[in-house]
Amino acid sequence: QVYFVRHGQTVWNVEKRMQGWQNSPLTSQGVLEADLLGKAMAQMVQDSDIDDIDRIDTSPSKRAIQTAEHLNHFLNTKLETVPEFQELNMGDWEGQYFAAIEAKDPKEWHDFWFDQSHYQPHNGGETFDELSKRVRTGFDRVAEEVKDGTIVIVSHRIAIRFLISSLVEENVLEIPDPKSTSLSHIRRDERGVYAVDFLNRIVY
Template structure:
């Protein structure tokens, strides 16, 4: 069995990102900063493709991921293959709310969110256990289609988080100490059912002003 290299990319910034609203499955487009990030990302992927020779481009079907992937898709001549299993965690009744609003309106639920209770299922949404299982299943499935190749996956912060934890052995309940940056490039290998971290949080392709 040969390893697959996954280039995991978080979507660019949205208006809800900027003010801290839970997005989940809510279909929010990129804001102006996010569109600039997508263009800069596309230019970087065009350079990388000369050496990496990407075999496929898989993208969450939500608008913010599709808009982030579009410039790169055009630049390297790879069609976007949309997969709804690459969506962000379903935050159910909390979508559209800030953490402060959740704490005020749903204090018991917020306590579980803050504590990262793995099996706490958000009403009308997913638990961390369910979300992680979905994430690792889809990433493993896509990787197994491309042994000894490199693939691009444009998705969401939660998807990246689950992949990072799987690669490093960090439990779902452990507070996050790793970055999940908009339009960042994060690389993992997948072999024999196991993820391994290669590089993380690369935003060198973004202008410092845009990143701020």
């Protein structure tokens, strides 16, 4: 079983700036969100609403690690960093304001948000296909290590969507944008087939 968590709200989220491989710290609201989610998940484990968490696997971005550490304050389990769970590399868009990017690269900006199959980055960043293959490679390694256990993956808006899309074989456009510290649950059956239990849920 896999629980996906998007990191808490960050300074650049509020300022509407692209992050990608760069980072900005969690806001006070983001810290609160992470604590509330960790406390809620610990209560869900105690109430047997979810299975015991075997480990938390986090993106190496500081905002994801910070979120994972706040969760683990309540879940008290193994915490691992998985490089492949990093967000999409957005090249020279990173750190720029949304409005500035849209004004400079309107076609590329439109495709990034609304027509991912035609998105071709000229900013030095990754394609969505490269991201999808990267996160799936990391996931398959983690799944082999954990076998039939239960894991929490702390990652990012785009990385989560493309990984869930890969696992359940749905068009990424059908996967909702995860809100900050939202929880999504995917389970694998005895045939090795993944299915969605719920997506993008705020549980606290």
